[in-house]
Amino acid sequence: MSVPILRHGNVLVASIQVAQTDDELLQLSDRLTDMIGKTRARGVVIDVTALDVLDSFATRTLRGIAYGSRLRGARTVVVGIQPDVAFAMVQLGLDLGAVSTALDLDDAVAELDRPAKEAGSR
Amino acid sequence: MASDLVATADKALAQEMGLDERSIERRRRLVGLGPDDSKRIAAFREVILPRVDEYATLFFNFLAEAEGARDFMRNRDLVEQARRLKVEHLVAMVSGDYGVEYALQRLRLARLYGRASLEERVFMAAFNHLLRAMGGAAFRAAPEPELGFENFLSLQKVAFLDLGLMVDVMVAERERLIIRQQEAIRELTTPVLQIRDRLLMLPIIGMIDTHRARLLTEHLLHAIRANRAKVVVMDVTGVLAVDTKVANHLLQTVAAARLMGATVIVTGLSSEVSMTLVNLGVDLAGLQTIGDLQGGIEEAERMIGYEVFHRDARSPAPPALSRSI
Numbered sequence: 127m128s129v130p131i132l133r134h135g136n137v138l139v140a141s142i143q144v145a146q147t148d149d150e151l152l153q154l155s156d157r158l159t160d161m162i163g164k165t166r167a168r169g170v171v172i173d174v175t176a177l178d179v180l181d182s183f184a185t186r187t188l189r190g191i192a193y194g195s196r197l198r199g200a201r202t203v204v205v206g207i208q209p210d211v212a213f214a215m216v217q218l219g220l221d222l223g224a225v226s227t228a229l230d231l232d233d234a235v236a237e238l239d240r241p242a243k244e245a246g247s248r
Numbered sequence: 249m250a251s252d253l254v255a256t257a258d259k260a261l262a263q264e265m266g267l268d269e270r271s272i273e274r275r276r277r278l279v280g281l282g283p284d285d286s287k288r289i290a291a292f293r294e295v296i297l298p299r300v301d302e303y304a305t306l307f308f309n310f311l312a313e314a315e316g317a318r319d320f321m322r323n324r325d326l327v328e329q330a331r332r333l334k335v336e337h338l339v340a341m342v343s344g345d346y347g348v349e350y351a352l353q354r355l356r357l358a359r360l361y362g363r364a365s366l367e368e369r370v371f372m373a374a375f376n377h378l379l380r381a382m383g384g385a386a387f388r389a390a391p392e393p394e395l396g397f398e399n400f401l402s403l404q405k406v407a408f409l410d411l412g413l414m415v416d417v418m419v420a421e422r423e424r425l426i427i428r429q430q431e432a433i434r435e436l437t438t439p440v441l442q443i444r445d446r447l448l449m450l451p452i453i454g455m456i457d458t459h460r461a462r463l464l465t466e467h468l469l470h471a472i473r474a475n476r477a478k479v480v481v482m483d484v485t486g487v488l489a490v491d492t493k494v495a496n497h498l499l500q501t502v503a504a505a506r507l508m509g510a511t512v513i514v515t516g517l518s519s520e521v522s523m524t525l526v527n528l529g530v531d532l533a534g535l536q537t538i539g540d541l542q543g544g545i546e547e548a549e550r551m552i553g554y555e556v557f558h559r560d561a562r563s564p565a566p567p568a569l570s571r572s573i
Binding site for chain 2: 205207216233
């Protein structure tokens, strides 16, 4: 099932509801970068609240989406990583690199609203 | 009601120790106690039975004079109870039947000793004292010395069966106590406290091992979610020793919290600890550290937009000295 991408002002929200195959993730990445151009979005929020597994490929793809959209002029925030998922990722040495993370949608939008210079400094 | 509780506890312990007909059979084989012994014991039973009270007195008199049994002897109720069980024990010792019932009875007595923290070696000495008297009687009960010695050996086998059970129970009791205490320590030392809206504090005190680090991380991550925390101040003033492992645990916790959108500020790294970390070559580049807890909290407040004023002061408190290494 492909992930719906919602537009809210100049922010794109992609909420992943079911576990995605590697192909589906790549499609999501393509569609997002595509849509950033079309909608002139300034921010992307990827919601993973419903996921109880984030493997190395998913992590890498999320990182890719973030870097890709950065190049297209939008910042990405990953939202809703579950405690157990976060712990497992750290144990497995998976790293989201410079990708911003936030607890929930509220925080993500607040993060995107901060001036770009300040953001990511923490 | 109380005795019901005790009986349940005995059963639980028996289960924990795996005391069933088969394991007791194994124990009997270990000490070489067989049907021949039961027969011999049955033969001199009548000599022992009328004097069980006397033997029990002997045992408790010995304890009364022993150094390590003072606390035990002072507790009148316990001694009375133990004495009753002891008489029961002595009767059972010459009954010739050493099955589950017998083992359960040993267990009851051993738990009583354990509760009263009677020292094992004092108990051993008293038991040895008792055995000498009983063995003598068993010896003299035989028509000739050779048979008397056999009698004595049979009694000794029963005694060693007893000792095996008693020691196992006493050790098991102590282990249970240790496990309970460990759990209590674990529970106590990983509190996650909320000091302001969206600001949590995690004081770490004492040793961190892998298990505890894991619990700590789990507690923290769930607390971040439950309290919607934005900043966490992790205070390690109470951590006296840090090694590579502990440092890695700290880093992992920080990374996991970051994945959930929270920032972790580490405070209270003492000069020794920081020097150790530098010497170990642990890369703490990803860590935001501030000297003391106060500074950490001030910085955290600033990050989530609080400004704290003294009631009398006109200007806000000076900003905390913060640094990142």
